[in-house]
Amino acid sequence: MKLSIKENASLAPFCSMKAGGNAKYICTPGSIRELKCLLSLMKEKNERFMVLGNASNTLFSDEGFDGAVIFTSKINGIISEGRTITAECGAPLNALSLQAAKNSLGGLEFAYGIPGTVGGGVFMNAGAFGGELCDCFHTALCFTPDLEEATLTKEEMRFSYRKSILSENGYILVNASFLLDEGDGKAVKSKMDAFMSMRREKQPLEYPSCGSTFKRPKGNFAGHLIEQCDLKGYSIGGASVSEKHAGFIINKGGAAANDIIKLIDFVSDTVFEKTGVKLEPEIKIVRQR
Ligand SMILES: Cc1cc2nc3c(=O)[nH]c(=O)nc-3n(C[C@H](O)[C@H](O)[C@H](O)COP(=O)(O)OP(=O)(O)OC[C@H]3O[C@@H](n4cnc5c(N)ncnc54)[C@H](O)[C@@H]3O)c2cc1C
Structure with a gap:
């Protein structure tokens, strides 16, 4: 090998x-x-x-x-059986949603347009437009830290907002199965297309980013708070708070990662000083070498 x-x-x-x-x-x-x-x-x-x-x-x-x-992006097989779709860790969420539409299965429309993989998506319990991966998650095959195989059920995954047990137990997701609802393929695909259009309209997809920089604070939206603090367009080096969607920090060209991190910290501190709300990053930042 x-x-x-x-x-x-x-x-x-x-x-x-x-x-x-x-x-x-x-x-x-x-x-x-x-x-x-x-x-x-x-x-x-x-x-x-x-x-x-x-x-x-x-x-x-x-x-x-x-x-x-x-x-893991080269490990991306997807297989379907009845209402169940099983995808390997590196399969793109887009491919998973498209496979569901092709099989006339509903439940994964919201995931269309999330640029992650099944492994990262389950780890993060990725979600959008009122849906989350945990809604249709069935089981996951994982490697334990000792490289034994373990199958985890939905209960064992302990999903919550943008979180699963995988952030605590060090398990590596090998594949995940999703149990979906029988539907009308055309209706499923047009819902997906509508979600994609909303993304294109609202999100700065023309620039590199990690999507929403911060988790949604209770009873508010990070983007609203950032805008309220007059931070739209605020930049450090090539890193900028998007003018289109203040919840996104974008790389406007050649940004140093440390400038992006400085900007994330600055936005978080400023919002806290001005509104009392502590924004928690949704992005996983690896600061230590
Ligand atoms: C333009 C844009 C739009 C976005 N929109 C959304 C959205 O609507 N909703 C949303 O929730 N997110 C959104 N995101 C964020 C991101 O796409 C999701 O969090 C996605 O689920 C991350 O997947 P990934 O494979 O890229 O994860 P990565 O960033 O590669 O990894 C994320 C975490 O998962 C862990 N991980 C990855 N694979 C495995 C594995 N096989 N086993 C164990 N752990 C693993 C990593 O160690 C890491 O801690 C968006 C991002 C962008 C750039």
């Missing part, structure tokens, strides 16, 4: 913010077998590692990461 491992390589091209320093190793396994092999290699060598999907919710500092970053 020939494993794809790049040494001391830039994370920026792999990350949706198009910023970030170098990783000691960047690995792009092409199968679950290769993923398992890499994980055991890293454990054996006592290397730190992180498993990522599309890094559409992850930002590394300019100092990078002193370990292996394993991107």
Whole structure:
């Protein structure tokens, strides 16, 4: 088996913010077998590692990461059986929703347009337009930290807002099954298209970003609070609060990751000073090398 491992390589091209320093190793396994092999290699060598999907919710500092970053996007098989669709960790959420529409199954329309993978989506309990992945999640096959296989049920995943047990137990998601509702394929697809149009209209998709920078605070919207504090368009270096949607911090061109992080901290501090609301980042920021 020939494993794809790049040494001391830039994370920026792999990350949706198009910023970030170098990783000691960047690995792009092409199968679950290769993923398992890499994980055991890293454990054996006592290397730190992180498993990522599309890094559409992850930002590394300019100092990078002193370990292996394993991107799963090449592990992306999807199979369907009746009302169940099972997708491997690196399958794009878009492909998963399209497969559901093709099979005339409803329940995943909201996920169309979220640029993450099944692994990152389940980890984050990704959601939009009133839906969340936990709504139709059935089971997940995972590797435990000892690389044993474990199947987790919906209850065992302990989903909450943008969170699952995977952020606590160190399990690596191998694949996930979703149980969907029988529907009308055309109606499912037109709902997906409507959601996509809303995204194009409201979100700054023309710039690299990690989507909504902050979690939705109780009873409010991060974007409203940021706008209220006159921060729309506020920039540090190439990092900017989007004029189109204040909830997004964008890379306007060549932004240093550390400027993006400084801007996230500045926005959070300013909103707290002016409104008393503490904004919590939704983005996973890897500050330490
Ligand atoms: C333009 C844009 C729009 C967005 N819109 C939305 C939205 O509407 N709703 C929403 O919820 N999010 C949204 N996001 C954020 C992001 O796409 C989601 O959080 C998505 O689920 C992240 O998936 P990913 O595969 O890119 O995760 P990554 O960023 O790669 O990883 C996120 C976390 O999951 C972990 N992880 C990834 N794969 C695995 C695995 N196989 N096993 C265990 N852990 C794993 C990582 O270690 C990391 O901690 C948006 C982002 C962008 C850029």
